[in-house]
Amino acid sequence: MNKTRRIKIIAAKPGLDGHDRGIKVVARALRDAGMEVIYTGLHQTPEDIVNAVIQEDPDVLALSLLSGAHNTLCPIIMEKLHEKNIDDVLVVVGGIIPRKDTSFLQKKGLTGFFGPGTPLQIIVDFIKSNLKR
Amino acid sequence: MTELDDFLKELTKWEENILGKSINGKEMRQTQFKNLSDIDIKGLFTPLDIKETKYIEKLGFPGQFPFTRGAYPSMYRGQFWTMRQFAGMGSAEQTNKRYKFLIGHGQTGLSVAFSLHTIYGYEASDKRALGEIGKEGVAIDTLKDMEILFDGIDLSKISTSMTINAPASILLSMYIAVAGKQGISPEKLRGTIQNDILKEYIAQKSWVFPPEPSMRLIVDTIEYCTKYVPQWYPISISGYHIREAGSTAVQELAFTLADGFAYVEAAIKRGLNIDDFAPRLSFFFNSHNNFFEEICKYRAARRIWAKHMRNKYNAKKKESIRLRFHTQTAGVSLTAQEPENNIVRVTLQGLAAVLGGTQSLHTNSFDEALCLPTEKAAKIALRTQQIIAYESGVADTVDPLAGSYYIEWLTDKMEQQAEEYFRRIEELGGVIPAIHKNFFQTEIANAAYKYQREIDSNKRFIIGVNKFQSEKFELPELLAIEEAVSEHQINRLNEIKKNRDNEKVNILLTKLKEAAKGTENLIPYILDAVKEYTSVGEIIESLKEVFGVYREKQII
Numbered sequence: 001m002n003k004t005r006r007i008k009i010i011a012a013k014p015g016l017d018g019h020d021r022g023i024k025v026v027a028r029a030l031r032d033a034g035m036e037v038i039y040t041g042l043h044q045t046p047e048d049i050v051n052a053v054i055q056e057d058p059d060v061l062a063l064s065l066l067s068g069a070h071n072t073l074c075p076i077i078m079e080k081l082h083e084k085n086i087d088d089v090l091v092v093v094g095g096i097i098p099r100k101d102t103s104f105l106q107k108k109g110l111t112g113f114f115g116p117g118t119p120l121q122i123i124v125d126f127i128k129s130n131l132k133r
Numbered sequence: 134m135t136e137l138d139d140f141l142k143e144l145t146k147w148e149e150n151i152l153g154k155s156i157n158g159k160e161m162r163q164t165q166f167k168n169l170s171d172i173d174i175k176g177l178f179t180p181l182d183i184k185e186t187k188y189i190e191k192l193g194f195p196g197q198f199p200f201t202r203g204a205y206p207s208m209y210r211g212q213f214w215t216m217r218q219f220a221g222m223g224s225a226e227q228t229n230k231r232y233k234f235l236i237g238h239g240q241t242g243l244s245v246a247f248s249l250h251t252i253y254g255y256e257a258s259d260k261r262a263l264g265e266i267g268k269e270g271v272a273i274d275t276l277k278d279m280e281i282l283f284d285g286i287d288l289s290k291i292s293t294s295m296t297i298n299a300p301a302s303i304l305l306s307m308y309i310a311v312a313g314k315q316g317i318s319p320e321k322l323r324g325t326i327q328n329d330i331l332k333e334y335i336a337q338k339s340w341v342f343p344p345e346p347s348m349r350l351i352v353d354t355i356e357y358c359t360k361y362v363p364q365w366y367p368i369s370i371s372g373y374h375i376r377e378a379g380s381t382a383v384q385e386l387a388f389t390l391a392d393g394f395a396y397v398e399a400a401i402k403r404g405l406n407i408d409d410f411a412p413r414l415s416f417f418f419n420s421h422n423n424f425f426e427e428i429c430k431y432r433a434a435r436r437i438w439a440k441h442m443r444n445k446y447n448a449k450k451k452e453s454i455r456l457r458f459h460t461q462t463a464g465v466s467l468t469a470q471e472p473e474n475n476i477v478r479v480t481l482q483g484l485a486a487v488l489g490g491t492q493s494l495h496t497n498s499f500d501e502a503l504c505l506p507t508e509k510a511a512k513i514a515l516r517t518q519q520i521i522a523y524e525s526g527v528a529d530t531v532d533p534l535a536g537s538y539y540i541e542w543l544t545d546k547m548e549q550q551a552e553e554y555f556r557r558i559e560e561l562g563g564v565i566p567a568i569h570k571n572f573f574q575t576e577i578a579n580a581a582y583k584y585q586r587e588i589d590s591n592k593r594f595i596i597g598v599n600k601f602q603s604e605k606f607e608l609p610e611l612l613a614i615e616e617a618v619s620e621h622q623i624n625r626l627n628e629i630k631k632n633r634d635n636e637k638v639n640i641l642l643t644k645l646k647e648a649a650k651g652t653e654n655l656i657p658y659i660l661d662a663v664k665e666y667t668s669v670g671e672i673i674e675s676l677k678e679v680f681g682v683y684r685e686k687q688i689i
Contacts, residue, residue, distance in 0.1 A: 015249070015263075015264060015265055016249040016250065016252070016253050016255075016261065016262075016265050016339075017249065017265075017269075018337055018338030018339050020338060020378075021377070021378050021379045021465070021581050024578050024581065024582075024688075024689055025379070025578075025581050025582050025585045027689045028578075028582050028689050029582075029585075031689065037689065039687055039689050040687075041685055041687045042338055042685065043261075045260070045261065067249055067265055067268055067269050068264075068265075068268030068269060068504075068505075068614060069263075069264035069265045069268060070264075071264070072263055072264025072616075073263070073264050076263075096469075096502070096503065096504070098503060098504060098611055098613075099608065100611075115469050115502075116467075116468065116469045116502045117468055117469055117470055117595070117598040119588075119589045119599070120585060120586075120589050121589065
């Protein structure tokens with residue numbers, strides 16, 4: 001990618017989970033690292049999130065779930081992105097994702113899992129070095 | 134020379150000769166020592182720091198204005214705090230089993246965690262509920278689920294706390310209806326319903342309706358309970374979620390009490406007498422890592438509440454003026470790294486709550502940064518507070534830390550800083566206008582970011598996370614909620630809808646909507662509807678037609 005262009009990120013909270021402390025802290029850290037961050041707010045359906053991706057054309061989609069609905073909602077989001085031929089957006093996820101679920105989610109195309117206690121710099125660095133375009 | 138002059142002379146001598154020589158140019162661990170509210174903590178507190186303290190005015194005796202030393206005269210010498218572990222997962226059957234397990238191990242009160250679809254008032258079959266059913270709490274759609282949840286548990290013998298907010302009036306009605314089926318009348322019921330919508334907009338974010346109609350439903354509940362369910366606490370004014378969302382201890386203290394004052398004002402505006410409803414207001418605080426700061430927070434909370442209730446709102450009864458609270462240890466402080474260490478964190482936090490005079494306590498399970506608690510983890514959590522109660526001796530005398538120069542200084546300091554916040558909130562027009570202006574949300578987001586930055590830059594340490602990390606640690610056995618719970622819940626809901634008197638349900642929902650357009654108390658209408666197995670979702674949808682829904686303005 002053109003290195004002078006700012007990395008653009010959509011940060012989204014799928015499902016009914018209201019725990020937004022993590023995603024807001026991460027969103028601010030990404031912004032402070034020079035990236036453009038759009039936060040969708042809470043309670044987004046997979047359709048809402050995919051529509052936001054279509055409209056904004058981000059480099060990264062950062063999801064956050066702490067409710068336990070990740071195995072249901074993340075694959076639906078990935079399928080809907082794929083249906084729209086969106087395969088060059090890096091999709092990362094934070095929150096409470098048990099280790100045994102990450103391999104399942106990896107198969108669905110998610111990369112980058114950031115659980116509780118992850119230093120913000122690790123997330124910034126991961127995104128910078130794993131962009132798909 | 135006065136006594137004070139003498140003291141100052143001795144102090145200066147000590148600072149120069151003893152302390153100065155001992156330090157002798159050595160560096161301290163930190164240049165500054167700050168607690169989680171960013172209050173600078175000096176190395177030594179002395180009588181000088183509390184020289185203004187007039188005992189009777191500032192501390193009083195326990196059970197007496199301003200209640201700094203405790204809500205009751207003999208506190209835990211009579212009985213320990215209520216040991217109330219928050220629990221709920223999967224189906225009503227599964228949670229009923231967990232309740233019986235906890236009661237069997239000496240738990241003295243129930244505390245219900247609800248599924249997210251129940252919390253938002255969606256039916257299990259709604260597409261918004263996809264993937265969420267039973268994952269964070271017990272799935273409840275109709276009275277049938279509540280009957281199963283409390284099956285075999287005598288509701289006249291146990292007190293129950295229910296963590297539910299937007300649909301609080303509906304779940305309370307269901308509880309009254311279940312008790313009715315057990316042959317227990319409402320005036321015998323003991324328990325608490327969270328029903329604190331202001332902190333939802335501020336922090337926890339499980340709202341449905343806009344603030345104004347939500348406040349009406351809350352005052353309806355308070356009014357109804359005051360008349361018909363007199364032993365019930367119709368609201369638990371909560372700082373817990375404000376803290377979990379990232380606030381400091383002072384912000385938790387200030388925002389929670391500000392919410393409390395807003396409810397008092399709303400109930401007075403309805404025409405209720407303060408001394409009729411105020412004795413049934415209850416509070417819910419967090420207990421985080423900084424031990425003394427937490428203890429001072431509880432002591433300051435009691436004093437602030439007492440002063441405002443007596444001086445500003447003219448409450449007369451002792452019961453209206455004394456603040457009583459539940460405490461839960463800080464979920465956000467639990468680490469996913471080396472999770473067994475959380476048992477130690479919870480012990481310290483639980484101890485702080487007890488030294489601060491809590492009326493009931495939930496101690497977190499060590500695996501909660503990873504999953505809902507397993508039976509093993511839940512049992513250790515309960516045992517933790519039983520050990521504090523029965524083995525440590527800390528409960529044998531009331532408010533044992535009173536008189537400590539540091540404790541009294543910090544209690545004063547936190548009170549002053551909370552008062553400063555009350556002034557700022559008032560300048561913004563009160564709590565609801567401040568919510569619309571994103572005041573609380575911004576304060577909390579800033580504090581959360583600062584806290585994370587301090588950890589990332591090693592200004593604060595979390596063992597196993599940024600200090601003494603282990604490359605490898607064992608993960609405990611994790612609890613997973615079966616996907617089959619969803620199907621089971623949807624099937625039961627469909628079954629209920631097929632067999633109930635649907636014509637009657639429709640009539641009751643129409644009546645509810647009509648009443649919602651006016652100013653009548655809505656609880657009797659909701660109670661009639663739940664008795665006919667109307668679902669939480671149907672009632673919420675009907676009320677949405679009249680009240681509309683809340684939309685949050687986004688901030689990062």
